[in-house]
Amino acid sequence: MSASSTTTGDRSAHVAAAEGAVLRADELVAGYLPGVDILNGCDLHVQPGELVAIIGPNGAGKSTLLKAMFGLVKIRKGTVRLGDDDITGMGADKLVRRGVGFVPQTNNVFPSLTIAENLEMGLYQAPKRFSQRFEAVVDLFPTLGKRRNQRAGSLSGGERQMVAMGRALMMEPRVLLLDEPSAGLSPALQDEVFIRTRQINRTGVSVVMVEQNARRCLQICDRGYVLDQGRNAYSGSGRELAQDPKVIQLYLGTLATS
């Protein structure tokens, strides 16, 4: 039996499965311009310790869904809940305090600040924990410790991605939202990003990641959502989605069958 299911009009599976989620979005409608909705009623949930992927074609609303949950896009309808708290439309600085971390796709470091200062900004609301958290993040990304006094603006794309993830991890978030972390990186570096993401997830952080590299992403994630035109098209475990003929045909390409 395939767990993949179209969710249009039928939200019962989502509602049942979302019990106890650390972060959940229900029937989100959101957009940037007045009268133009990018999301047309999206559902998403992530359980504690889960790694969840959002994939789909260009313009499906993947990044918008992530940004809407982080309060960066105006939500017109629907709710976002963190545990039992309604956080719909809450400002980013408050969400960070409550344990949500966000790594944007581009411009995700402070170029004129050093690596150490970038990480310090990630812990802006709890400066006293800096030395402890700095060590924890450097354990994950040893390069950052060695080059702590280098300006982030001089780093390569892959190094910046590590600084960006490290910054978001400084506050010890419960949920980490990653917007296309592998974008623009070489295949080898993309692999490294996926491995790091899995490592971060194993430390107990729930992760929601938006990815263009759908096939690779589905290999490491626990569960995935396929978005199309601002709606949930399919959802299921990574393996199920990667083997679902409809998903392959529409979003992964025929090579995935081999």
Next chain:
Amino acid sequence: MLTTLAAPRALLALVALALLLALAPALPGGGARADAATPAPSPGVSAPTDVEGETITVRVRTADREDVPGAEVTATGAGVDPVSGTTDDGGAVELVVPGTGTYEVTLDVDSLTGPAAGLLPRENPVQRSVASGSANPVIFQLSEDGGASASAGGVSAGQVAQLVANGLRYGLIIALAAIGLSLVFGTTGLTNFAHGELITFGAIATYFLNVGAGVPFLLAAPLAVVLGGVAGYANDRLLWRPLRRRGTGLVAMMIVSIGLALLLRYLFLYVFGGSTQTYAEYQGQRGLDLGLFTLRPIDLISMAVAAVVLVAVGLVLVRTRLGKATRAVSDNPALAAASGIDVNRVILVVWVAGAALAALSGVLLGLAQQVQYQMGFQILLLVFAAVTLGGLGTAFGAMVGALFIGVFLEVSTLVIPTELRNVGALLVLILVLLVRPQGILGRASRIG
């Protein structure tokens, strides 16, 4: 950074040029000169207007700053009897003339004796617009071939040192104003044309407290700086934050700032009047001879205060958490918010601090020159030049750019006419930007 700032940078350059064209005729020839901001004197010698006595303080000295005693000087005005006097041991004499108006002060070169015999003044006679309540200084500077020496290449080390000292004094004043402008631009993207009015505000507030309410200058000045901070707070809370929240574009906000500048300038004109005033204290202070150059004690103290404040601001930006957050917001406001920084609070702090620094700049400018309703507007272009020269949005760049502009302005008068020195400084700005488009301290960031 390069990509996000490219548009505002180009815009700023264009606007600065437009402002230069509009302003060039209006800019005073000598920004740092004590008499620069006096009401426009009518050409020729006009009739003095009232009957109360006014003082013209004449000093005669050599190019090496030796005071010349025993020199005879005469002030003549239309319709009044000439007033003569002889300089004392300090090379100074006060001529009491019947009233305000334009006078011609003549030095009798035949009266020069001793080492000064045979020397010629740079300019003789000197026309002076005499204002009420001012020391109305006239200085005859003597050298072997009069005015020719300065332009004919015979530049003395003393002259250069004096101009560098004056330039540093001016540059420090510009730097104080430039930091606020730069930080506001960095954190919000706003090109604030009303920043000049914050400078004027500091000077006018000090004037009203000092002259109007009788508060001693040393108390009035810090009070005016605090009031400047309050003005910055009001600026952000009442105007700029609401505009940002509504997503107003940067160009629209810049136009709003031009409107606000006009409004404030004419409000100052209404409240303060169009005349030029001085603080009640520290006027007519004699210069201290410091070897190569001469500065008044109050100038030395002003420069020390400015330098200490600038270093303190620099340390705050580099060392403190708030300073780092300010740089983070300048780099990327969206990411700063996503990191948990309260961006609006950082911007508010920047406004308060930037406006307080601008007010301090105005207080010191009022000491170096005089207080006048559009004094801030008149140095605004130089402040913009300093910010752009140093590297947009970098506070240290603004400091370096300001010192460079100040010293360059003064020293350039050795080779170009004083009236053209602002133009010279802006030409240098253009040349530097052609070579280093990111400014002296601005860093070109890699893209992607």
